[in-house]
Amino acid sequence: MEKIVLATSQIENIAEILEPENKNIWAWIGKAKKMGLSDYALGILPKLRIHEENEMEGLWLSAEEPEYIAEILEMENNSISLGKVKILELCSHAVETLPKLKFHGEYVMERLGLEALFSEHTAEIPKIENNSIWIGKMKRLELHFYAIEILPKFRIHRENVMEELVLNADSPEHITKILEAKDKSIWIGRVRKVSPIEHAKRIKGKLDFTLITPDDQEENGGD
Structure with a gap:
């Protein structure tokens, strides 16, 4: 199956699919190359x-209210295997589910993107x-707005070479907690x-990174 998108703000709309006897439906959904899950569908x-070892082109998760992810937040960290995902995007309260996701150890993700418009979207992050959320290897990491707060929580593969790190903060409130960190x-x-x-330009000095130049030379970054 190429793509499946499920979204509902009413738990009764998805209750039947969640029943244990519908494992065949779960298996069918899990074979999708692209998947979008919103609200209670998460x-x-x-x-x-x-x-x-399953490969997925893209996975998009979004939750506008905290109750949509309440059960997932009660799960153990790294308990939801995603296999090999090229593109993973988490929006709103779905950002808080990141610690529960299990990433492939050596697979290089094309893009990991997190977007949290409001502070309540990252209420669980503190x-x-x-350095406790393993995200492995990725070519591009994008953190938008309050999602920037999660940056110190990441544990990135030591051998990873990132093509681009994008930090987008259009309000000083988005970087308040990062500014408290040591350089x-x-x-x-x-x-x-x-x-x-x-405003994200103000936190560059908090980052410890090695800049790879176009001719593959290494320079100390964050200055």
């Missing part, structure tokens, strides 16, 4: 039991220890391009 994700205390690793937008 409840399907833990049921899919995606094999770690409870997470720094060069947020490890990024090797990256070819760092693109801070608007």
Whole structure:
């Protein structure tokens, strides 16, 4: 199956699919190459039991209200396997589910994008220890608005070479907590391009990264 999109703000609309006897439906959904799950439909994700070697073109998760992800937040960290996903985007409260997701150890993701327009979308983030969310390898990492707060929580593969890191903060409130960090205390690793937008330029000194030049030379970044 090429693509499936499920979205509902009414739990009764998806209750039948969540029943244990519908494992065949879960298996069918889990074979989609592209998948979008919104609001209560996110409840399907833990049921899919995606094999770690499964390859998916894209996965988009969004939750506008905290109750839509309440059950997922009660799960253990790294308990929801995603297999190999080329593009992963989390929006709104779905950003808070990131610690629950399990990434493939060596697969290089094309893009990981997080967007949190409001502070309540990242309410659970301060409870997470720094360097505890394994995100492995990716070519492009995009953090928009309050999602920037999650940056110190990441644990990136030591061998990763990122093509671009995009940090987008159009309000000073988006970077308040990052500004409290020590200089060069947020490890990024090797990256070819760092693109801070608007207020995000103020936190560049907090990042510890090695800049890879076009001729593959290495320079200390974050200065």
